[in-house]
Structures are given as structure tokens and as C-alpha cells.
Amino acid sequence: MNIVLGISGSVAAYKTPELVRQLRKRGAEVQIVMTASAEEFVTETSLQAVSGRPIRSNLWDKEAEASMSHIELARWADRVVIAPATAEIMARLASGAASDLLTTLCLATEAPIAIAPAMNHVMWSNAAVQSNRDTLIERGIRVLGPGEGDQACGETGAGRMLEPEDIAVLVLDDATTASLLSGKTVVVTAGPTREPIDPVRYISNRSSGKMGYAIAAAAAEQGARAVLISGPTTLPDPAGVEMIYVQTGEEMHRAAQSLVNETDIFIAAAAVADYRPAKVPDHKIKKSQTDGLQIDLVPSTDVLASVAAFVDGPFTVGFAAETENLRQYALDKMERKGLDMIIANEVGDGRGFDQDDNTVQVFWSGGEQAFGPTDKVQLGRDLVELVADRFDQSCDDSTQPELSILRFPKDTA
Ligand code: CTP
Numbered sequence: 278m279n280i281v282l283g284i285s286g287s288v289a290a291y292k293t294p295e296l297v298r299q300l301r302k303r304g305a306e307v308q309i310v311m312t313a314s315a316e317e318f319v320t321e322t323s324l325q326a327v328s329g330r331p332i333r334s335n336l337w338d339k340e341a342e343a344s345m346s347h348i349e350l351a352r353w354a355d356r357v358v359i360a361p362a363t364a365e366i367m368a369r370l371a372s373g374a375a376s377d378l379l380t381t382l383c384l385a386t387e388a389p390i391a392i393a394p395a396m397n398h399v400m401w402s403n404a405a406v407q408s409n410r411d412t413l414i415e416r417g418i419r420v421l422g423p424g425e426g427d428q429a430c431g432e433t434g435a436g437r438m439l440e441p442e443d444i445a446v447l448v449l450d451d452a453t454t455a456s457l458l459s460g461k462t463v464v465v466t467a468g469p470t471r472e473p474i475d476p477v478r479y480i481s482n483r484s485s486g487k488m489g490y491a492i493a494a495a496a497a498e499q500g501a502r503a504v505l506i507s508g509p510t511t512l513p514d515p516a517g518v519e520m521i522y523v524q525t526g527e528e529m530h531r532a533a534q535s536l537v538n539e540t541d542i543f544i545a546a547a548a549v550a551d552y553r554p555a556k557v558p559d560h561k562i563k564k565s566q567t568d569g570l571q572i573d574l575v576p577s578t579d580v581l582a583s584v585a586a587f588v589d590g591p592f593t594v595g596f597a598a599e600t601e602n603l604r605q606y607a608l609d610k611m612e613r614k615g616l617d618m619i620i621a622n623e624v625g626d627g628r629g630f631d632q633d634d635n636t637v638q639v640f641w642s643g644g645e646q647a648f649g650p651t652d653k654v655q656l657g658r659d660l661v662e663l664v665a666d667r668f669d670q671s672c673d674d675s676t677q678p679e680l681s682i683l684r685f686p687k688d689t690a
Pocket of ligand 1 (some may be wrong): 466526545546547548549551557577578580582585595596597598599
């Protein structure tokens with residue numbers, strides 16, 4: 278596997294010798310192409326030592342071009358990875374510029390391109406950067422991360438380059454398996470929700486989030502832009518997945534609605550609390566002020582059903598956690614919520630919740646398939662393959678024109 282590793286000028290460039298090491302450890306040949314500003318953050322000498330190849334940076338370097346021209350280099354690459362990718366290089370890629378060796382090579386290659394953005398979190402959320410990201414994804418460029426956390430500027434937020442090992446795994450996994458979901462956006466909900474009773478107490482459930490996290494990771498491995506809307510869990514962020522953290526079912530609902538126009542596949546693995554307290558006082562409820570306690574509960578919005586209710590909306594997949602009558606309850610739920618697929622599993626007696634393994638039965642119109650018992654990571658991969666297959670089938674079957682860019686809830690359409 279020949280990889281061209283493009284390095285642009287972000288402080289995260291200091292991690293690139295480790296990225297080269299991780300790629301080479303997995304058998305890849307790595308040719309580094311640096312932008313002029315990358316040289317401010319990492320030295321050619323150290324990169325040449327770890328990659329074992331002379332560094333390329335100048336489009337007009339006669340000697341280097343004589344040994345392998347930029348066009349030959351573009352053909353040599355099985356993958357192009359730009360890590361770190363700055364806002365500047367993203368803008369140049371989105372505009373189709375060919376202003377230096379790296380951008381020229383990206384235009385001239387037929388190899389899949391992935392970028393691992395790294396920048397200050399305010400820059401990352403800037404509308405221009407987000408629009409460039411969307412353009413790149415639409416053109417099939419894979420955007421890995423960025424992750425959340427402490428930044429070199431001393432602030433915290435989304436914009437950290439993913440760790441070198443995660444980038445290496447994502448790039449090489451993508452090369453060894455088919456990219457079933459390349460160019461697609463998969464939104465997954467996971468974990469429990471917390472519905473406040475007062476500022477210190479809440480209603481919740483035993484969901485660990487493991488199944489949803491495994492599905493989001495598997496979707497990213499298959500080349501999707503994977504977005505995980507997660508209730509509170511103790512799990513680490515899956516590599517290559519965009520995270521949206523929420524607490525309550527209403528926050529989960531708003532996050533899912535805000536993404537619905539860009540979602541191709543929506544998979545609801547969250548255990549959303551079915552009810553929430555009707556009124557939440559802004560002070561702690563004191564025992565001394567109550568003689569017994571009654572809490573009025575109102576039903577939560579059904580996140581999945583509200584996404585499934587969009588005209589020409591995403592392909593929707595739900596879970597049905599049942600203690601009895603698995604098949605009947607699951608099929609009823611699929612019909613009632615207007616879903617394309619439902620993944621049913623038995624819970625209770627130590628099954629399903631907060632376990633590493635799971636056994637499921639998947640139903641769709643005209644078919645069903647059983648999986649497991651198997652660990653949730655492998656199950657996530659198997660389920661994503663099946664969902665991708667059924668999604669493709671539904672696109673083939675669809676007689677709708679491909680123009681439904683904006684979606685409307687069915688009752689207002
Ligand atoms: N779900 C959701 N929002 C809710 C409730 C459920 O998105 N407020 C989704 C779950 O993520 C799951 C599916 O709907 O994919 C079914 O959830 P489940 O709790 O099994 O079913 P309910 O609709 O809550 O019905 P019941 O509790 O009566 O079985």
C-alpha cells in the first residue's frame with residue numbers, strides 16, 4: 278500500500294513522525310509531501326529518517342521531478358492522506374486550487390483522499406470551514422475527525438487532530454475492506470438519556486451506549502461521515518466519528534432534527550427515557566417540604582419516529598429491546614414508527630443492556646436475519662454491512678427523483 282502523506286502547517290504536525298511510524302508498522306510505504314508552512318512545525322530531517330524517503334515539497338524541484346514527477350507520484354499513491362489538514366488546505370482543496378505540489382497532486386490522483394483536520398475549535402465551527410468540509414465530503418473526500426479535547430492554544434473543543442494510531446487504522450482499514458458507505462452521512466443515537474427531576478436528580482436507565490458506539494465506529498470504518506449523538510456514557514469517542522453530546526431526550530431530538538437534511542441513514546440505538554418530569558423546579562426538592570412525593574411525567578418526543586416522519590427522509594433503522602414476544606413487538610414497532618429496518622434483541626435477565634455481547638434478529642420488509650451471540654464491536658460491523666446493503670437496495674428500488682435536498686415532516690409537506 279503506497280501512501281502519500283500530505284502535511285500542512287498546523288502545530289499538530291509534530292505528531293506526524295509517529296503517524297509515519299504507525300503507517301509503516303502496518304506495512305505501508307509512505308511518501309511525505311509538505312506544504313511550505315508545515316516546515317515551520319516539523320523538520321524534514323526527522324520525517325526523512327522515519328519515512329526512509331526524501332521529502333517532497335516543491336512543485337518546481339527539477340531534481341525530484343526528474344526521479345518521480347508529480348504526475349507519477351499521483352499515480353503511485355494508493356491513498357492520499359493529509360494530516361494535519363489546516364483550514365487553509367481545506368479551502369484550497371474545496372476551490373480546486375493547484376497552487377503547490379500537494380494540491381496539484383490531489384487534483385491529479387485517482388486514489389481515495391482522506392484529511393484529518395486540526396485547528397482551533399472556533400475556526401473549525403466557522404461557517405466557511407464547515408461549508409468547505411461539506412463540499413469535500415460531497416466530492417468523496419473522507420474527513421477523519423477532528424476529535425474533541427484540549428487544544429494547543431489552551432482552549433477546549435472540537436478541532437484536535439485524531440491520534441496517529443487512529444488515523445493509521447482508519448486509512449488502512451478503509452483500504453482493506455470495501456468502502457460501503459463512502460460519501461454517505463450516517464447518524465447514530467446511543468446511550469441513555471437523563472431527564473432531570475430537579476437540579477441534582479434525574480430519571481435514566483441502564484444503557485451503556487456500547488452498541489451505538491460500535492455501530493458509529495463501524496460506519497466510519499466503511500467510509501461514512503459518521504455522527505454520533507450520545508447521551509451520557511463512560512465510553513471513549515470512537516475514532517473518526519463526529520460527536521454530539523446530549524443529556525436529555527429533547528436535546529437528542531433537536532440534534533437529530535438539525536442533521537436530518539444531511540442524513541442518509543439514521544440508526545437509533547439510544548435508550549431514550551420514555552417519560553420526563555412535566556415540571557423541573559430550579560431548586561433541589563427538600564424532604565422536609567414534601568409529605569411523600571409524586572412526580573408528574575409526560576411522554577418524551579420519539580426521536581426515531583420524528584426522523585422517520587420526514588418525506589423522502591433518511592433510511593431509518595430502529596432497535597426494539599423487548600423482554601417477550603420479540604418478533605411481534607418488533608414488527609409492530611417497525612410499522613408504527615414507519616421504519617425501514619428494526620434490530621430486535623431480548624433484554625432482561627442479564628441480556629442486552631450493559632453487556633459486551635449481544636444476540637439480535639433484524640427485520641425489514643420481506644426479510645430477516647439473525648446475528649450472534651457475538652461481541653458488540655463485531656456485531657456493529659455486521660449490522661452496518663447489512664444496513665448498507667438494504668440502503669443500496671432501497672435506493673435502487675426508489676422511483677423518486679434525486680432532487681429532495683430539503684425535507685419536510687410528512688404532515689406539513
Ligand atoms: N426511540 C427514540 N425516541 C424515544 C423512544 C424510542 O428514538 N423517545 C427509539 C429507540 O432508540 C429505538 C426505538 O425507538 O430505536 C424503540 O425503542 P423502545 O424503547 O424499544 O420502544 P418504545 O418506542 O419506547 O416503545 P416501548 O417502550 O413501548 O416498547
